[in-house]
Amino acid sequence: MKGVTLQRLQVFCAVYKAGSISQAARDMFLSQPTVSRHLHDFEAVMNLTLFLRDKGRLVPTEAADALYDSSRFLDEGISRLESRVASIRQGSGMRLAVMGVTLMMPYFIPQAILRLLRDMPALDFSVNTGILSQQLSVLRNGQVDIGLAAGGVFTSDIQSEKLGEGRLMALIPESWGLAEKAEIDLADLCDRPTVNLTARGPIGRVLSDALAERGLSFDRQIMGHSLFTAPYLAASLGRAVVVDEYTAFNHPVPSLRLRPLSHELTFDISAIFHAQSERSIAAESFVGHLRALLRDWDGAPA
Known part of the structure; x- marks a missing residue:
């Protein structure tokens, strides 16, 4: 029926149950004038007298009794729907599974979880680390909602x-005079002992491409396959190493000095999803928080 809105129907049901406009207004967290207006409009649309006044109370008419008996199930259904929507917004019954590369784990992933839990406190999480090939496997199997990778994925x-x-x-041994320089050129490290990174990983690939472009090469005696262990390996062996800034800041080694490169080398950080899977509200929010954290990164996480 034209003019019968859900809110007007809810106001009618609230007044019917409460017996007064003032109590219905409190129950619905609305002002009394708002409730009065909606009730008046509802009666006008229905072309029925639904309540009579008796000593300050509203007494339902037979028409109101019949109408409430027919509409209360709809009102209760709306209440259940509103309750379910509120639960969904808080993450109740929902789970977000994330797998990321190790450089995202010490700071970005935990901080994004904390921020998301403020909005969705009932949300469950499953968090793990893995290289790109592992992420692709679990994404395709539906075991993970979001992957977090260094570099892009094009499949x-x-x-x-x-x-x-x-x-x-660059992480430089503090005993080297090179550690006093404000910036390090890749050429500065070519005649010194280093821990090299395998080019199979995205960080090692960026470094390898930059060296090849300039016709340079690093000492290949010690090859590192893990960003997490590379700084500790370099410190123990008295060698330099080039790693990503997040690994360097989150895993400081006292005997190594952190220095920027004179020719900036960057890499992308990407969220990856299975193309056939629908992204949840939680997944979209989580990615938004990660993007903000990366944007605001200043090299000194709190």
Whole structure:
């Protein structure tokens, strides 16, 4: 029926149950004038007298009794729907599964979880680390909702969304005179002992491409396959190493000095999803928080 809105129907049901406009207004968190207006409009649309006044109370008419008996199930259904919507917004019954590269774990992933829990306190999480090939496998199997990778992914069944960028930086033994320089050129390290990074990983690939472009090469005696262990390996062996800024800041080694590169080298940080999977509200919010954290990164996480 034209003019019968859900809010007017809810106001009618609230007044019917409460027996007064003032109590119905309190129950619905509305002002009394608002409730009075909606009730008046509802009676006008229905062309029925629904309540009679008796010593300050509203007494339902037979028409109101019949109408409430027919509409209360709809009102109760709306209440259940509103309750369910509120639960969904808080994450009740929902789970977000995330797998990211290790450089995202010490700061960005935990901080994004904290921010998302403020909005969705009932949301469950499953968090793990893994290299890109592992992420692709669990995304395709439906075991994970979001992957977080260094670099982009270009396959037909995987969507890649850039969240931000990271920089490569040098870790130099403090005993070297080179550690006093404000910036390090890659050429400065070519005749010195280093821990090299495998080019199979995205960070190592950026470094390898930059060296090849300039006709340079690093000492290949010690090859590192893990960003997490590379700084500790370099410190123990008295060698330099080039890693991403997030690994360098989150895993400081006292005997190594962190220095920026004179020719900036960057890499993308991307969220990856299975192309056929629908993204949840939680997934979209989580990605938004990660993007903001990467944007606001200043090299000194709180």
